[in-house]
Amino acid sequence: MNTNASEIVRVDNVRKVYSDNGVPVDALRGINMTVLPGDFSVIAGPSGSGKTTLLNLIGTLDKPTEGAVYIDGEDVASKTRRQLADIRLRKIGFVFQAYNLNPVLSALENVEFTMMLRGIDAAERKRKSLALLEELGIGELANKRPNEMSGGQQQRVAIARAISNDPRLVLADEPTANLDSDTAVKLLELMEKLNHEDRITFVFSSHDPQVIGRAHRLLILKDGQIVDDKVNV
Amino acid sequence: MLSLIAWRNILRNKRRSFILILSIMVGVIALVLTDAFSIGMMQQMLTNQIGTDAGYIQIHSKGYHDDPTLKNSIENTAPVRAALSHDSTTVSFSERLRVFGLISSASNSSGVSIVGIVPREEERITTVHKYIVKGTYLTDKPDDIIISTATAEKLKVGIGDKVVIMASRIGGSVGAEACRVVGLFETFDSGFDQTHVYIPLETARKMLGAAGRVSEFVVNPIDPKQTDSISRQLRSRLPSDMEVLTYKQMLPLLVMQIQLYDQMIYIFYAIIAIALIFGIINTMLMAVMERTHEFGVDMAIGMSNKRIVTMILTEAFYLGAVGTVVGLAISLAIDIPLSHSGWNLAAFSQSLKSVGIGTKIYPVVGASTVLNAAIIIPIATVIGAIYPAMRAIKLQPVEAIRAS
Ligand SMILES: Nc1ncnc2c1ncn2[C@@H]1O[C@H](COP(=O)(O)OP(=O)(O)OP(=O)(O)O)[C@@H](O)[C@H]1O
Numbered sequence: 001m002n003t004n005a006s007e008i009v010r011v012d013n014v015r016k017v018y019s020d021n022g023v024p025v026d027a028l029r030g031i032n033m034t035v036l037p038g039d040f041s042v043i044a045g046p047s048g049s050g051k052t053t054l055l056n057l058i059g060t061l062d063k064p065t066e067g068a069v070y071i072d073g074e075d076v077a078s079k080t081r082r083q084l085a086d087i088r089l090r091k092i093g094f095v096f097q098a099y100n101l102n103p104v105l106s107a108l109e110n111v112e113f114t115m116m117l118r119g120i121d122a123a124e125r126k127r128k129s130l131a132l133l134e135e136l137g138i139g140e141l142a143n144k145r146p147n148e149m150s151g152g153q154q155q156r157v158a159i160a161r162a163i164s165n166d167p168r169l170v171l172a173d174e175p176t177a178n179l180d181s182d183t184a185v186k187l188l189e190l191m192e193k194l195n196h197e198d199r200i201t202f203v204f205s206s207h208d209p210q211v212i213g214r215a216h217r218l219l220i221l222k223d224g225q226i227v228d229d230k231v232n233v
Numbered sequence: 234m235l236s237l238i239a240w241r242n243i244l245r246n247k248r249r250s251f252i253l254i255l256s257i258m259v260g261v262i263a264l265v266l267t268d269a270f271s272i273g274m275m276q277q278m279l280t281n282q283i284g285t286d287a288g289y290i291q292i293h294s295k296g297y298h299d300d301p302t303l304k305n306s307i308e309n310t311a312p313v314r315a316a317l318s319h320d321s322t323t324v325s326f327s328e329r330l331r332v333f334g335l336i337s338s339a340s341n342s343s344g345v346s347i348v349g350i351v352p353r354e355e356e357r358i359t360t361v362h363k364y365i366v367k368g369t370y371l372t373d374k375p376d377d378i379i380i381s382t383a384t385a386e387k388l389k390v391g392i393g394d395k396v397v398i399m400a401s402r403i404g405g406s407v408g409a410e411a412c413r414v415v416g417l418f419e420t421f422d423s424g425f426d427q428t429h430v431y432i433p434l435e436t437a438r439k440m441l442g443a444a445g446r447v448s449e450f451v452v453n454p455i456d457p458k459q460t461d462s463i464s465r466q467l468r469s470r471l472p473s474d475m476e477v478l479t480y481k482q483m484l485p486l487l488v489m490q491i492q493l494y495d496q497m498i499y500i501f502y503a504i505i506a507i508a509l510i511f512g513i514i515n516t517m518l519m520a521v522m523e524r525t526h527e528f529g530v531d532m533a534i535g536m537s538n539k540r541i542v543t544m545i546l547t548e549a550f551y552l553g554a555v556g557t558v559v560g561l562a563i564s565l566a567i568d569i570p571l572s573h574s575g576w577n578l579a580a581f582s583q584s585l586k587s588v589g590i591g592t593k594i595y596p597v598v599g600a601s602t603v604l605n606a607a608i609i610i611p612i613a614t615v616i617g618a619i620y621p622a623m624r625a626i627k628l629q630p631v632e633a634i635r636a637s
């Protein structure tokens with residue numbers, strides 16, 4: 001398979017069939033797409049259209065039934081579980097709808113955690129994590145636990161965690177769905193800024209018009225197929 | 234940082250962690266107490282036997298040990314005395330003439346070991362004089378005899394009463410002597426009590442036609458640890474027709490029992506460890522399954538299986554370590570005072586007496602007991618966490634994240 005050297009992700013004719021108690025469910029039906037450095041892409045579509053399924057495949061959390069997913073030109077299907085964990089650790093940051101911070105760790109420790117997994121020494125990771133929290137405007141929350149923070153604050157910590165290892169790509173599955181619209185806008189502005197200034201690549205899934213409105217590239221998903229692919233909307 | 238997370242996770246469900254630590258503590262305490270009491274009991278049985286009768290070392294004529302009759306007693310005691318005189322500062326000794334015979338009163342009779350002793354020597358070697366419950370120990374009068382309260386009851390005699398002892402003399406005829414009961418003893422060993430009576434050595438010699446003879450020299454090192462070295466020295470100094478035996482050879486059953494126990498305790502350790510392992514599997518599995526969603530997120534952000542396993546095993550190890558430390562502290566707090574005061578088992582005194590222990594058990598808390606518990610229990614806890622950890626890393630990240 002020919003892959004462009006600069007592509008971060010290439011999704012090639014991907015089908016994903018789930019089995020719902022023995023009944024096959026076609027979640028994705030022949031998806032082709034790429035993610036390029038600096039992208040700020042949104043995958044939009046109604047509920048059940050396959051957004052989460054697609055992001056999970058790009059994020060190497062799952063494997064396609066047919067077709068292939070390449071990360072930096074490497075076929076995900078050929079990797080072991082351990083290699084995939086390492087790819088996720090070094091190349092992919094995740095932001096979830098439900099924030100999913102570690103409840104026993106403070107904001108600072110949540111960010112440090114991924115750096116620790118990469119083997120960065122304690123002093124260095126503390127310094128970098130604090131700087132990141134400052135940059136995202138939540139420096140004063142460093143020692144708070146997730147249950148002491150608002151949703152917007154938690155999602156900022158989640159973003160800090162996602163970008164802490166300088167990933168090639170951040171995947172965000174409906175990151176604003178649990179937030180009120182003001183908070184959502186601020187969070188989006190923050191991510192736009194990270195995309196602009198730090199050239200961090202984002203791929204979102206969303207049906208939030210505020211998210212869709214900011215997309216540099218919009219992919220519309222319907223019944224497991226991409227029905228529209230617009231650049232620079 | 235994994236250890237920090239492990240600690241926080243332990244503190245997260247305090248009730249469950251507390252119950253788990255409590256069960257680990259109970260395991261440790263059960264282990265240490267059982268071990269300490271059993272070792273104490275064994276050692277007591279041994280020192281009791283050594284103390285009432287056997288002593289640490291005995292010197293006989295060759296053959297006496299296998300056939301303890303008068304004809305196998307030592308005729309010429311001079312070489313033995315000479316050998317013992319070398320060690321006069323490190324040992325004390327007594328000489329006995331011992332024969333199996335009959336003691337009778339007007340109403341009954343009983344088969345017993347008749348032991349001729351030199352009271353002043355014997356007092357330094359054995360403890361029987363401490364167990365006189367009525368009357369006195371042997372005095373200088375040749376017709377003195379001391380018997381146990383059990384024998385006295387059987388013969389229906391008391392202090393001052395006359396009894397007759399009888400035994401085969403050295404030539405084969407029967408010797409008899411009339412004696413007066415001057416003291417009654419009662420030790421912790423009912424079997425011993427029923428079968429031993431004591432008379433002065435010279436009376437025994439006269440009755441048995443065994444002038445100058447000694448069945449056994451009982452030799453106690455001042456420091457019991459020197460038993461083996463002193464017995465070796467004695468063996469080299471004595472003529473070849475003498476045998477030197479230590480308590481290990483004289484009480485082989487008891488020594489074997491102690492060795493056997495040393496092995497058996499590992500079975501007990503294994504039982505405790507297995508019970509603990511199942512408890513840990515159960516609880517840790519619950520803890521792991523509750524955190525399915527979290528493990529999914531951990532996997533998504535790139536945590537390797539190895540680290541997830543390490544984190545879970547670390548949690549288990551901390552639980553085990555805390556339980557062990559607290560459990561050991563409690564065990565020692567129970568055991569150490571008891572090792573001085575003894576644990577009074579008067580309620581079971583009859584059955585304890587029949588095995589020669591006495592009414593009190595003094596637990597022995599050895600370094601090996603503490604060490605065994607300190608090693609076995611935390612390891613068992615970690616072993617119990619292996620299966621739950623394996624379950625955690627079998628989770629599929631996508632499904633784990635979907636779980637809530
Ligand atoms: N593990 C699964 N087993 C069976 N079917 C599944 C599974 N995950 C998703 N599906 C099905 O696959 C289809 C796509 O689901 P997916 O979650 O990707 O949609 P989505 O676009 O993210 O929806 P939403 O907006 O509700 O999050 C749906 O029909 C869903 O029911």
Ligand SMILES: [Mg+2]
Pocket residue numbers: 051052053173
């Ligand atoms: Mg979804």
